[in-house]
Amino acid sequence: MSKTPQAIRGTQDIFGAEAEAFAHVVATFERIRKLYRFRRAEMPVFEKTEVFSRSLGETTDVVSKEMYSFEDRGGESLTLRPEFTAGIARAFLTDGWQQHVPLKLATHGPLFRYERPQKGRYRQFHQIDAEWIGSAEPQADVELLTMADHLLKELGVADGVTLQLNTLGDGTSREAWRVALIEHFGAHRLELSEDSQERLERNPLRILDSKDPRDQAFVGDAPKIDAFLSAEAQDFFAEVTSGLDAAGVSWTRNQALVRGLDYYRHTAFEFVTDRLGAQGTVLGGGRYDGLMESLGGAPTPAVGWAAGIERLAMLVEMKAEDSADCIVVVEDDAMMAPAFAALRKIRGAGLSADLMASGSPRKRFDKAVKSGAHSILALSSRDGAPDYRIKADPAGTARLETALGDLLATRSGTGDA
RNA sequence: GCGAUCGUAGCUCAGUUGGUUAGAGCGCCGGUUUGUGGUACCGGAGGUCGGGGGUUCAAGACCCCUCGAUCGCCCCA
Structure with a gap:
């Protein structure tokens, strides 16, 4: 008798009541997505590595140390998708989906990230995902956020979950803000935490949501994005927020909210709960107007979000499996x-x-x-x-x-x- | 990648300062009782104590390594 092989670290076998909760999240998403007229799409779970490295940014943690990459028999570097957006963008460009613009897409399935597993975080995890491609108007952001809010309410997990909203401005606003942040934090370089000294080089925006008290001393009087927003960017954000108010979606401004990936512009948001330990984000996303260009396509505005199915399933009231009729x-x-x-x-x-x-x-x-x-x-x-x-x-x-x-x-x- | 806690039957766990053939409840299988029924009782199967090495007359308990889980950090859904 040989020994039974173990499951791969960070993977999970879902069964019984947990599997029911998982399926309930997916079924609810499917129902809501049809209400909002989002079309189904299925993409491969693996792509050429450059699809992700070019769109997410070489210096991001996801690309630099969390990807499941391997060579196929032809010697080509392939990667198991760490997120949906890059693959959707690639499909949009290679399959001629421009003809359907503006295109509202929904998908769900497994994603892979080589990370240390912990509560609500796995190496193979699952997300539901919604993207609105080819619309530069703030109404797309409003509709997408309204759908997310609706979904969370239908799932019954909206209590204790708040929508945190921010704007990163357009490309030039964001860059000017970035320079100002480097200047501000750079002046106190040696007083910052080791992590943040590192962030100063790689991703200075991230210092803003550092949990280290040494950093927080300088976060309070750090330059605010609002001071760098162009008139257009200000108007855009104002239209998003007034649209949300009109749709009855409550939100709070969080000026420290930034996104980890390079392609985000303008609207950034997270639905956050305090019921999942360190993994507070239940649904997150934003506008990524720069992404298509990084993959060699024509400039194409887009917004999207994704939510962890495991995290949502943990928040859903556990329902026992039905007993037989x-x-x-x-x-x-x-x-x-x-x-x-x-x-x-x-x-x-x-x-x-x-x-x-x-x-x-x-x-x-x-x-x-x-x-x-x-x-x-x-x-x-x-x-x-x-x-x-x-x-x-x-x-x-x-x-x-x-x-x-x-x-x-x-x-x-x-x-x- | 870093830190902390943990790892004994299918499941939940007990196992005293290291000391004979490793236990319980639930579940499973069989039987008795009950007999129109969620009862009670008896019996049984099932464990290389995560894996490997070491200390010792003696290790499930102590030490080292390793694998895994959990909770944090980093990062993120």
Whole structure:
């Protein structure tokens, strides 16, 4: 006997009530996405590595140390998708989806990131995703955020979740702000945390949401993006916020909210909860007007968001799996054939049904009762003649008898559920 | 990549300062009781104590390494 191989670190096998919660999140997303007229898309789970390295930015953590990359047999570097947006952008460019612009897309599936697993964070994880490509208007941002808000409310997880909103301005606003931040924090370089001294080089915006008290001393009087916004960028953000107010979506401004990936411009947002430990972000996204160009396409404005299915599933009220509408108990193995016939009829009538026909015949009925089945059909023999009994409430008994028709004629008793 | 805690039957766990054949509950299998039924009782299967090395007369307990889990940091959904 050889040893059983272990599952890969950071992967999960989802089962039972957890799997039901997972499926519930996906089903709810599918329903809402149709309400908002987003079209389904499916992309490959792996792409040429450059799809991600060019669009996310070489210096981002995702690209520099978290990608699952490998060479295929032809020696080409491929990568398991760490996010959806880059792959969607590639498909948009290579498949001629420009003709559908403005294009509203929805997808969901597995993503891969080589990270240390912890609560609500896995190496293979799953997201739902919505993108609106080819619309430069703030109405796209408003609609997308309204849909996200709607989804969270439908899932019943909106309590304790707040929408934090910020703008990063257009390209020139963002760059001017970035320079000012480097200047501001650079003046205190040695007083910053080691992490932030590093951030100063790689991603100075990130210092703003540092948790280190040494950094927070300088965050308060750091330059604000508002001071660098062009008139157009200010107008854009104002239209987004007034649109949200009109749609009844509540939000709070968070000037320290930035995005980790290079392609974001203008609107940035996160729906945040305090119920998931260190993994507070439940849904996040923003506008990425610069992305298509980085992949060699024509400038194409776009907005999108993604949400972790595992994180949402953890917030959803755990629902137990449904118990069977009916369990058919075979108390005498001679009754196996009629049991199969009865099951087919019961299921044909739209009732979920299970068969209980193994183990000690005397204990089968008890096991059916214990399972919480709504009704039980017991098949046995009495003095050599077939016999059946139903245990259910009157309505359940009637439903069962209708389903069975004249299949079973001889019965000796009923009982209340 | 860094830190902390943890890893004993299918599941939840107990196992005293290292000391005989490693336990319980639940679940599973079989039987008895009950007999129209979610009861009670009896019995059974199932563990290389995550893996490897070391200390010791003796290790599930102590030390080292390794794998994994959990919770943080970094980063992110």
